[in-house]
Amino acid sequence: MKQSDNKEEILVINPGTTSTKFAVYSGEELVFKQIEEHAAAETEKFERLIDQCQYRLDFILAALQERGIALSVFKAVVGRGGLLKPLKGGTYRVNQLMLQDLRKAEWGEHVANLGAIMAYALAQHLQIPAFVVDPVSVDELEPVARISGLPDLERVSLSHALNMKAVARKAAGVIGRSYQEVNFIVAHLGTGISVSAHQHGRMIDVNNAMDEGPLSPDRCGGLPAKQLVKLCYSGKYTCDELEDKLAGQGGIYAYIGTKNIREVEKLAGQGEKQAELVLAALVYQVAKEIGSMAAVLTGAVDQIILTGGIAYSSRIVSDIKARVQFIAPIMVIPGEEELEALALGALRVLRNEERAQVYC
Numbered sequence: 001m002k003q004s005d006n007k008e009e010i011l012v013i014n015p016g017t018t019s020t021k022f023a024v025y026s027g028e029e030l031v032f033k034q035i036e037e038h039a040a041a042e043t044e045k046f047e048r049l050i051d052q053c054q055y056r057l058d059f060i061l062a063a064l065q066e067r068g069i070a071l072s073v074f075k076a077v078v079g080r081g082g083l084l085k086p087l088k089g090g091t092y093r094v095n096q097l098m099l100q101d102l103r104k105a106e107w108g109e110h111v112a113n114l115g116a117i118m119a120y121a122l123a124q125h126l127q128i129p130a131f132v133v134d135p136v137s138v139d140e141l142e143p144v145a146r147i148s149g150l151p152d153l154e155r156v157s158l159s160h161a162l163n164m165k166a167v168a169r170k171a172a173g174v175i176g177r178s179y180q181e182v183n184f185i186v187a188h189l190g191t192g193i194s195v196s197a198h199q200h201g202r203m204i205d206v207n208n209a210m211d212e213g214p215l216s217p218d219r220c221g222g223l224p225a226k227q228l229v230k231l232c233y234s235g236k237y238t239c240d241e242l243e244d245k246l247a248g249q250g251g252i253y254a255y256i257g258t259k260n261i262r263e264v265e266k267l268a269g270q271g272e273k274q275a276e277l278v279l280a281a282l283v284y285q286v287a288k289e290i291g292s293m294a295a296v297l298t299g300a301v302d303q304i305i306l307t308g309g310i311a312y313s314s315r316i317v318s319d320i321k322a323r324v325q326f327i328a329p330i331m332v333i334p335g336e337e338e339l340e341a342l343a344l345g346a347l348r349v350l351r352n353e354e355r356a357q358v359y360c
Contacts (some may be wrong), residue, residue, distance in 0.1 A: 008350045009073045011122065012342045013060065014080040015114040018043075020056045024069060025343040033339055034063050049110075050103055053117050060118075077123040078346040079115030080338065081135020083108035086157065089138045089165055089203060090357040091345040094120045094130040098359040112136065131356065133345030134162040140202040145296075159194035159206045160308070166341030167307045167333045168198050174331065175303065182302045185293045185328070187286055187320075189310035190336065191259070192216050192247075195289040197296040205296045207289060210247050214285035215278075217259040217310075220250035221285065252278055261310055283316055287323035294327045301328035308336060 007027040014021040018040070023033035036059040046052050064071065081092070082102055092098070094116045100106075102113045116132045123130035138161035148155050164186040169179045180201035188194040188209075193216040196206035207213030207222075215221040223246075232242060245254065253259045255278045256267065267275035294301050304324060306317055311334035321330050348354035 008075045008347060010343050010346050010350075011060075011064075011074050011077045011119075012079075012339045012346075013077065013115055013118050014338055014342065015052075015056060015111050015118065017111050020059060021339060022060050022063070023339045023343070024064075025340075025347075027347065028344065030340070031069075032067065036060075036063070049114060050105075050117065053114055053121065056114065057118055057121060071122065071126055074122075074126060074128060076129050076131060076346045076350060077119040077126075078131040078133060078342045079117070079119030080112045080342065081132035081137070081162070082113030082115060083110045083158075084132075084135050084137045084359070086137055086139035087135065087359070088140055088357070089134050089161060091131050091133045091349045091354060092135075092359050093349075093356045094123070094132060095359055098132075107137065110136075129349075129356075131342075131346045131349065133342050134165045136161060138165075138203060140204055141206075142204050145205045155212075156208055157203075157206055158208050158210055159196060159203075160188040160190065160192065160209060160336075161194075161203065161206075162338055162341050163307060163336050164188050164194060164196050164198075164206075165203065166337060166344065167305055169344075170333060171303055171305050171331050177302075183297050183300050184303050184305055185290050185297070185301055186305045186307065187290060188308040188336075189286065189306060189316070190216070190308035192219050193221070193286065193289075193308075195286065195293055197293040199297060205293060213289050215251040215282060217261060218249065218251050218253045219247045220245070220254070252282065261313060261316070265313065265315060279316070280319070283319040283323065287320055290320075290324045290327070294324075299327075304328050304330045305333060306330065307333045309334070311335070 010025045012023045018038055020036045024031040043052060084101060084107055098116055102117055119130040136158055139157035141157050146155050168184050168186050172179045172182050184198040186196050186198060192209035193214045194206055194209040195213060196203050213221050252264060256264055256275055264275050264279055268279050310316055311332055317332055349356045
């Protein structure tokens with residue numbers, strides 16, 4: 001691969017719990033992408049997540065060498081943004097403060113924290129910029145949206161911001177408008193579910209995908225508060241066990257024993273009443289959340305967008321449409337194009353279409 005005079009070569013890194021996804025883009029064009037699966041026996045050797053950086057980088061470097069791609073062709077390296085302080089959306093240049101917060105896990109330990117650290121490790125050597133784009137901590141909530149009902153518990157914005165903002169930009173282009181001109185409701189339907197209200201380029205409200213909103217394949221979503229308090233003090237579970245139930249062993253898994261939506265749909269198709277009821281509950285709760293975001297936007301909704309892996313399910317999409325199509329036209333953009341979203345975020349900065357934000 002030779003460096004082009006008119007295209008920007010970008011290396012994209014998206015670390016996951018059991019894999020590292022990475023890709024090379026030349027402008028908007030995908031050159032190649034790869035998913036490197038990591039055996040638990042290997043990753044468990046490391047005391048902390050941050051200690052896996054070089055282990056994961058070695059796979060990327062080997063893949064680039066195998067394809068004959070020299071590091072010198074790249075004009076930027078972009079990594080998945082991890083748990084950072086609350087930020088407005090955009091592309092951020094990785095700086096020392098960001099690295100310090102991620103290394104200390106100042107805002108929480110998460111595998112996505114590796115993205116910026118890995119990107120910077122390569123970029124520093126090449127003397128090119130390292131970026132992150134729309135990390136999970138994107139927080140553009142209106143002040144009124146932060147009020148929970150108890151001053152001790154302010155609502156926090158943690159969501160699938162990267163994919164939701166990317167598909168919102170894409171959908172705006174489809175209807176011939178810019179992201180800054182439209183009002184959208186975007187529902188990311190995946191292992192976790194985020195439903196968000198986007199107003200003129202800002203995500204002004206969203207359910208925290210870890211502890212609010214609809215149930216999902218392995219998360220409980222919002223729960224009856226008084227009953228939850230009693231359960232916490234019942235002695236039935238330890239704190240760690242209950243946290244695992246809320247996010248990891250809750251939601252559909254708690255009812256059916258599987259996190260695989262296809263398996264649940266298959267069971268429902270075979271007449272399993274519990275599977276059918278839980279699927280209907282997922283649809284019902286997503287539709288309710290979409291309706292609440294329509295109220296946030298005072299009914300001025302240009303499009304509803306359904307995205308994420310579950311949006312490949314024709315049954316679930318059809319059932320959600322039946323409940324919310326009265327609000328606005330619905331666009332389905334299934335899957336999670338996170339690698340592309342990262343590349344495009346870096347491109348906007350390299351092309352001076354957007355100014356890089358400063359983490360401070």
